[in-house]
Amino acid sequence: MYGTRVVVIGAGIVGAACARELCAEGFQVTVVDRGRPGGATTAHGEGNVLVSDKGPGAELELARLSRRLWPEVLAELPAAEGVEWDAKGGIVVATTESGARALTEFAEGQRAAGIVAEPMDAAALGDAEPHLTRDVTAAIHYPEDAQVQPVAAATALLAAAGVTLYTRCEVTGALTDSGRLTGIRTTGGDLPADLVVNAAGPWAGELSAVLGVPIDVRPRRGEVLVTTPMPPTVFHKVYDADYVGAVGSGSAELQTSAVVESTKAGTILLGSSRRQAGFDDRLHLGALSAIAAKALRLFPGLAGVSVMRAYGGFRPYVPDHLPVLGADPRLPGLWHASGHEGAGIGLSVGTGRVLRDLITGRRPEIDAGPFRVDRPAVLGGAR
Structure with missing residues (x-):
């Protein structure tokens, strides 16, 4: 995996968590954001890390994984001293x-x-x-319910990852070769990549359309x-x-x-x-x-x-209220990590871990099948 170039689109907490996990695998990770790190959806959340609001099923399993990982991840972050973590229940x-x-x-x-x-x-x-x-x-x-300061957490995750970060950089198109995604075009120039991760949050639907393979994230x-x-x-x-x-x-x-x-x-x-x-x-x-x-x-x-x-x-x-997490079968080289609605802060570290396992061919700790990209709720309403 060393030398594999990954571009993560989105420097919110989900993108930051994905970048950290992939950097730990030795990938060369570049993070691109249209604004600043943690400056959009992440900055406007309450920092919820909840299991109380999810019924039995795939999202609850992702929440349980994330809740277990959060204290472990924070303990490993050199910059975590400024991150407020409150396991108040x-x-x-x-x-x-x-x-x-x-x-x-x-x-x-x-x-x-x-x-x-x-x-x-x-x-x-x-x-x-x-x-x-x-x-x-x-x-x-x-x-088990807790709260974390989201912007500080996202910043600490990115700092620990050691990524190359481009801010105020808009994605304008896809670089492809023989039907495979080989990078992205941006307002700051082309960025070649072996893998691209769409972690653009509410803008993931718009971004996927720009890349030519729309998903229904609104x-x-x-x-x-x-x-x-x-x-x-x-x-x-x-x-x-x-x-x-x-x-x-x-x-x-x-x-x-x-x-x-x-x-x-x-x-x-x-x-x-x-x-x-x-x-x-x-x-x-x-x-x-x-x-x-x-x-x-x-x-x-x-x-x-x-x-x-x-x-x-x-x-x-997403219409079926489940994240979109995994490879896009329509465009090899493209992966998605979005659609968490209001639970993204809590689910972020679990999402990063599952994405890492899927990309590296490991079996994730939870069943990632319900989050697959090619399910009707994700592709059915895409435009």
Whole structure:
């Protein structure tokens, strides 16, 4: 593998994790980004490393692999001292009887798949989150849920990889020879490569079309509110059970749910929303209002707290809600690592490990078949 030239397109956290794994194999890795490292989707995420929001199946297995790898990867990064890692756990709550039944059933399925999902009674919930509403019909504690500072993590991954990095460099076309991808054309010149990895996040669909083999990855917009710094108020990642439904919805319309968590700086992040609006980057006041209202139902004491900013970002959406990970059979030499939607930060290190194993011919720790590129959800709607 030594001497193999790889170009990774995308310097977000998924591209950075892939670059690190491939560099560790001795590949000569170049990373290309249209902006700056971690400056797009990665910079607009909350840093979630979650198992609580995924039902049994392929994505949950990738999440379990990633959750195990995150502490190991951070321990190996020379620049990891500045990366905030908070294994604070998550609490999912229901506030209706029907929600309680759905949450309990969902947690039972996760436990059968090996996830630690602990029911909490009112006393335990009050001890864990004293400021949370008492109008809760069910609560499940997920001690494996964690949070990482995404931009710092992406930067540390790239620094450890020792890649050649080109920023503000747009991909304009493919270099091919006898039907094989041999590099890319960019605004900074041609870059020959033995392998190219499309890790362009929400732009992966557009990029794949530029390379001549479109995949159906679309942008899905989300917004977050950030409060001013506060005394300790929220001690876990806390969200309403309807968050899982919003994540799994295929609707293009606005989906909102209550997601509340603190940062080590004392601010509180309030989410979340999902809607398909193309690459329109204007904040949606209706989404922000709905986020605030739902957050207040969980934490009424936040009513007098000032919001110091709001931000939004694009997530890479695939209609069947599974990442796209593996070789593109239509164009030898092209690999994809995208389509993680809002879970990319948490799934990044597992994605890098699986991609490395697939490229080097090893058998990945998990079944990568469900993520294959040539499945109907990925190719069926591509244009």
